[in-house]
Amino acid sequence: MTDRATPLIRCEHVEKRFGHKRVLRDVSFTVAAGEVLSLLGANGSGKTTLLRIISALDRPDRGEVWLGPVPLSSAAAEIRRYVGVVAHAPMLYDRLTGSENLSFYARLYDLEKPQKRIEQLLRTLDLWRWRDDAVRTFSRGMTQRLAIARALLHDPPVVVLDEPDTGLDRESIDLLTELVAHLRSRSRAVVTTTHSIERAQVWGDRVFELRGGHLHQIGCPDRNTL
Amino acid sequence: MSTLSRPTSPDRWFAPLLVFDVIAGLAMVGVMWAGLVYAGDAVNLAGEEQAAQRIFYFHIGSNIAALLGFLGSVVGSIGYLVSRRLVWDRWAAASVEIGTIFGILVLLSGAIWAKPAWNTYWTWDPRLTTATITVLIYIAYMLFRNGFDDAETRARFAAVYAMFAFLSVPLTYYSARLFRSIHPIVFDGGNEEAQGGFAIGPTMGQTLAIAMIGFALLFLALLFHRVRQFDFEARIDAIRERFDE
Amino acid sequence: MAEISEVEGVTHREGGIAAYLRRVWVVAEKDVRAEMRSKEVVGTMAAFSVLAAVVFGLAFDLRVPRSELVVPGILWVIVLFAGVLGLNRSFGSEVDRGTLAGLLLAPVERSAIYLGKAAANLLYFLIVEALLVPALLILFDVNLLKPIVLLGLLLGTIGYVGVGTLFAALTSRNRARETLLPVLLLPVLVPLFISGVGLTSVILDGRATAEAWPWLVIIGLFDALVFAIAFLLVDVIWEKG
Numbered sequence: 001m002t003d004r005a006t007p008l009i010r011c012e013h014v015e016k017r018f019g020h021k022r023v024l025r026d027v028s029f030t031v032a033a034g035e036v037l038s039l040l041g042a043n044g045s046g047k048t049t050l051l052r053i054i055s056a057l058d059r060p061d062r063g064e065v066w067l068g069p070v071p072l073s074s075a076a077a078e079i080r081r082y083v084g085v086v087a088h089a090p091m092l093y094d095r096l097t098g099s100e101n102l103s104f105y106a107r108l109y110d111l112e113k114p115q116k117r118i119e120q121l122l123r124t125l126d127l128w129r130w131r132d133d134a135v136r137t138f139s140r141g142m143t144q145r146l147a148i149a150r151a152l153l154h155d156p157p158v159v160v161l162d163e164p165d166t167g168l169d170r171e172s173i174d175l176l177t178e179l180v181a182h183l184r185s186r187s188r189a190v191v192t193t194t195h196s197i198e199r200a201q202v203w204g205d206r207v208f209e210l211r212g213g214h215l216h217q218i219g220c221p222d223r224n225t226l
Numbered sequence: 227m228s229t230l231s232r233p234t235s236p237d238r239w240f241a242p243l244l245v246f247d248v249i250a251g252l253a254m255v256g257v258m259w260a261g262l263v264y265a266g267d268a269v270n271l272a273g274e275e276q277a278a279q280r281i282f283y284f285h286i287g288s289n290i291a292a293l294l295g296f297l298g299s300v301v302g303s304i305g306y307l308v309s310r311r312l313v314w315d316r317w318a319a320a321s322v323e324i325g326t327i328f329g330i331l332v333l334l335s336g337a338i339w340a341k342p343a344w345n346t347y348w349t350w351d352p353r354l355t356t357a358t359i360t361v362l363i364y365i366a367y368m369l370f371r372n373g374f375d376d377a378e379t380r381a382r383f384a385a386v387y388a389m390f391a392f393l394s395v396p397l398t399y400y401s402a403r404l405f406r407s408i409h410p411i412v413f414d415g416g417n418e419e420a421q422g423g424f425a426i427g428p429t430m431g432q433t434l435a436i437a438m439i440g441f442a443l444l445f446l447a448l449l450f451h452r453v454r455q456f457d458f459e460a461r462i463d464a465i466r467e468r469f470d471e
Numbered sequence: 472m473a474e475i476s477e478v479e480g481v482t483h484r485e486g487g488i489a490a491y492l493r494r495v496w497v498v499a500e501k502d503v504r505a506e507m508r509s510k511e512v513v514g515t516m517a518a519f520s521v522l523a524a525v526v527f528g529l530a531f532d533l534r535v536p537r538s539e540l541v542v543p544g545i546l547w548v549i550v551l552f553a554g555v556l557g558l559n560r561s562f563g564s565e566v567d568r569g570t571l572a573g574l575l576l577a578p579v580e581r582s583a584i585y586l587g588k589a590a591a592n593l594l595y596f597l598i599v600e601a602l603l604v605p606a607l608l609i610l611f612d613v614n615l616l617k618p619i620v621l622l623g624l625l626l627g628t629i630g631y632v633g634v635g636t637l638f639a640a641l642t643s644r645n646r647a648r649e650t651l652l653p654v655l656l657l658p659v660l661v662p663l664f665i666s667g668v669g670l671t672s673v674i675l676d677g678r679a680t681a682e683a684w685p686w687l688v689i690i691g692l693f694d695a696l697v698f699a700i701a702f703l704l705v706d707v708i709w710e711k712g
Contacts (some may be wrong), residue, residue: 018376022467059710073609080578089569091576095505107497108577132684134508148571307707355661362658363525370655383641385703390659391633393504393696401689405669 006068008158008189009054014063015213018047023049024060025213033157033187036180038204040197040218045210047193050160052143054191055085068157069121081109084156086164090147094136098127098146102153109154121149124173138172140174142215148179161192165199177202242451250447257287257440265433283433287291287441288331294445295325296395299367303388306381312460315381316389319371320452322364324445327374329361350401359398363391412426414427494579498587503594511564516557516599521606523549528610538611543671546615547664549603550596550628555653557595558635561588562643571643573619576711585705596628613675619683623670626690627663633697634659640708666690 006032016024023046031037041047052058054065056072065072067082080122085091099118106114108173122128125145134141137214142162151159161180180203183190194200200207200218207218268279302318305311319406336354337347347353372378438454506512522580527545565571574584604615604624615621638656642648669688 016474017467055576057572077578077580080576083576085572087569087572089572091570091573092568093501093505093570094568095508098500100504104497104501105573105577108494108574108579110493110578307704359661361660366651366654366658369647370642370645370651371645373642373651375646379644382710383644386637386641386707388656389700389704390637392699393700394659394662397689397693397696398665399663401662401686402671404685404689405665466540 007066009191010066011050011054012064012066014050014053014060014065016046016053016058017061022039022213024053027063027210027213027215029112029208029215031158031189031191033182033189035206036184036190036192036204037109038200038207039193039210040200040207041210042195045187046213047210048162050210051085051087051160051191054158055083055160056080056211056213076191079092080155083158083160084151084154085160085162086144086147086151087162089164090135090143091150092135092143092146095134097134098122098138099131101146102149105150106155113152114153117153118149121152126148140167141169144168144172145175148176157188159190160187161190163193163195165196173199227436239450239454243447243454246443246450247447250443253436253440257283257437260433261383261437264429265390266427266429268430269427274342277412278339281339283437284441285332285335285339287437288328288335290438291328291441292325292332292357292360292446294442295328295364295449297319297321298449299325299342299364300392301386303385303392305387307389312377312381314383315377316453316456316460317449318385320449320456322336322388322464323452326361326368327448328445329364332357333361350406352406354394354397356399360391360395363394367391380406384445483512485694490693491580491583494583495587495590498579499590499594502588502591506591506711512557512560513595513598515560516553516595519556519600520599520603522550523552524603524606524610525589538613539675542607542611542613543617543668543675545611546607546624546671546699547627550600550624550631550654550667551657551660551664553599553603553633554596554635557599558592558639558656558698559649559652561592561636561639563639563648566643568671572642581709582702585636585640585701586633588640589632592636593629593632595626596632600624600628615671617674619680619687620674621669623667623683623687623690626687626694627667629691629696630697631660632662632702634692637701637705637708640705657681663687666693 002074010031011030014024014027015022019045023044027050029037033068038068039047048056052070053060054067056067059073067079067189068077070079072079073209093104096104099122101112102118102121106118120126122131125148127142127145127149130142135146138146145165148164151161164176168176177199180190180192184205190201190203192203194203207214209218210216261280265283265449267276271279272377298321299318302314302316302321305314333354341347341350365386370387371380374383385398408437524545527541527549531541533653562571565574575581598603604621608614615624636657638652638659642652642655646652665688666689669682670690673683673686674680
């Protein structure tokens with residue numbers, strides 16, 4: 001955890017504007033391999049915008065984001081292979097079944113022999129039994145777990161989780177906590193947002209709050225005081 | 227071009243624009259005088275048709291202005307897509323707005339003239355069809371722009387639409403012409419285009435030139451003002467942004 | 472948990488033109504598969520087409536001496552309006568369910584997404600037209616099953632889908648998308664519409680086939696230009712999510 005020589009995510013002086021409203025003013029941070037960064041912030045504070053920029057879905061008006069050594073502003077479509085995203089929307093087709101959704105994305109990512117990988121993920125996330133059911137019949141928790149499977153399908157080194165805990169039951173949240181710890185142990189770089197201060201502390205190695213377009217570190221050595 | 231659109235100092239264009247406005251206004255007075263007084267009567271026409279013929283100068287003048295608007299939208303859109311500077315988008319948007327006004331004037335003046343000359347307000351002549359479709363595309367373009375909050379998204383998407391419009395307009399003209407030329411004429415024999423034609427005398431030729439120049443100047447004056455307005459809007463946005471800090 | 476990051480087996484295949492076409496196919500196949508279950512788009516378009524044909528039949532009944540005079544126009548008007556209905560869903564559903572972001576997050580060329588979507592739309596349109604042409608035969612006793620007419624319909628549909636899919640992507644981010652799409656689309660499609668009606672009329676009037684060629688040339692030119700511009704500009708639409 002101490003070796004942060006080569007950060008997987010490096011954000012420098014990112015600024016983002018919507019119309020005349022500056023959502024992000026000057027955001028800089030790095031996330032190393034095996035590190036989890038938690039972001040807190042009110043609705044509309046720009047958390048999602050920041051995550052969209054890291055995921056190469058949006059471009060900053062100023063500043064630059066690097067994934068490993070690659071600056072996003074001049075990266076090819078291939079860079080998307082290195083990011084996995086769980087967003088508010090599950091990004092799943094509700095007419096297709098669980099395994100159809102995964103195999104669609106696997107083919108979109110050009111994975112070789114994806115069936116084994118899909119089975120692994122479905123079993124781990126406890127969805128194997130419902131693999132042939134249409135996603136529209138899934139509960140919120142099942143949909144979210146499938147969304148996680150979709151995000152991790154291509155085994156990305158950078159994982160972005162945008163409020164993955166919204167609307168989940170206790171059990172699924174425990175699974176998420178386990179997952180975050182697992183990704184850390186596997187040297188992935190993780191950025192996650194949540195509304196729960198408690199979970200931000202549990203998941204993150206460092207916790208930031210996004211307020212007024214700036215990042216404020218909630219550097220609290222004693223986790224119990226917050 | 228870009229200096230006029232720099233949001234920081236649009237004020238210094240106030241005086242030059244005022245001068246230009248006066249020139250354009252005087253030019254339009256000249257157009258009125260030339261079109262209504264100076265130009266001779268069309269010798270081969272009589273009565274109502276002879277009087278109606280004078281609308282021709284305003285018709286062609288507006289046409290020139292509408293054409294400039296069309297060109298401006300294409301140039302502005304390509305400029306934006308290449309440079310990604312919002313300045314170009316403002317020129318494209320302003321061109322379309324002013325061009326649409328003149329395009330509607332072209333259609334109205336044409337219809338007013340066509341009633342006495344062709345005995346109908348409307349016909350599916352290729353030129354009429356193309357002009358109408360172009361105006362409709364312009365209106366669609368403006369409606370489309372309205373639905374975006376983000377200036378850059380608006381600029382990008384509007385420019386893409388303008389490119390397709392640019393492609394479609396000449397094809398509309400050719401297909402409308404082909405449709406007319408080989409389509410059997412079901413009612414009202416004869417070629418409508420030939421009806422109401424007239425010989426152009428020397429004063430009429432001069433008047434035509436005056437009208438084209440006058441309307442082009444009027445177009446430019448309105449265009450500059452609209453772009454300046456857009457510049458002010460951008461400036462207000464910039465100031466508002468500073469207040470947010 | 473451990474299996475999640477087992478890197479073995481998570482390798483990807485190489486790029487190239489074959490990979491590109493494979494991605495186009497993957498996107499198209501996904502759309503068609505979902506459509507086969509919901510029948511949302513094709514069902515609506517087909518119902519509208521037949522309904523519109525009936526309404527036109529009622530409107531022109533006893534007013535038009537020969538159906539051949541109006542059927543070319545009816546055919547193309549119905550295709551035009553039915554198409555707008557289907558195209559709205561093309562990206563509308565992806566935006567509503569957030570899946571568009573999923574497509575854009577994938578390491579896939581934007582033009583491949585566009586082409587895949589266009590291919591699926593083309594299939595929907597052709598299915599609807601395959602219903603519409605016999606419906607017009609029954610209702611108006613006009614046989615449109617003639618090679619040149621069908622060729623014109625196919626080429627015209629390709630061009631329509633080319634512009635329509637791109638415009639559906641353009642309007643999917645707009646506040647007024649459903650109402651706006653026809654307003655944007657119809658004036659741009661006028662050359663296609665005029666040529667389609669012209670071509671169909673030539674054949675139905677029994678005139679020389681040579682007269683049909685200029686129309687096919689205009690339609691072909693329209694198609695070529697549409698796809699050329701779409702390829703140039705599709706990245707512009709999605710350069711930011």
